[in-house]
Amino acid sequence: MSNETVFVKILDKEYQVACPREERQALVESAQLLDERMKAIRGTGAVIGLERIAVMAALNLSHELLQAKTANYSAGGAASHSDLLRLNDKLDRALHNTAD
Incomplete structure (x- = not known):
């Protein structure tokens, strides 16, 4: 699994941002949504302020993630824990890069 450099505009x-090729x-798509x-x-x-805007966007996206997680579990869905962790990691990376 090799990383490649991707340029995103927010x-x-x-x-x-470096990420695995796959x-x-x-x-x-995550960067476009965040933008x-x-x-x-x-x-x-x-x-x-950029930092406050980033925090508000992160809070909104995190809230939606938690709602989707709750709705999925309530409906008996099988969203994997690793999928949710991967999405959360992407949000963290996007926020970290925005703060720089």
Whole structure:
């Protein structure tokens, strides 16, 4: 499993992220989702500052993840724990790169 460098754009700023080759598309899609959320939060004018916008986006996405997890378990779904951990790790990486 080899890593490759991927360039993603979040709030008009480009970030360089290393990820496994087979996870490239998921990283790009995650970055696009984060970019959309952060732009929407910035667009409200209620939150100022890149770090605060990133934290609000992370909280919103984490909340949605927990809701989906709860709904899936309530419905008897079989979302794997490793899938949820991988998604959480992607969110952490995206936030870490945004804070730089």
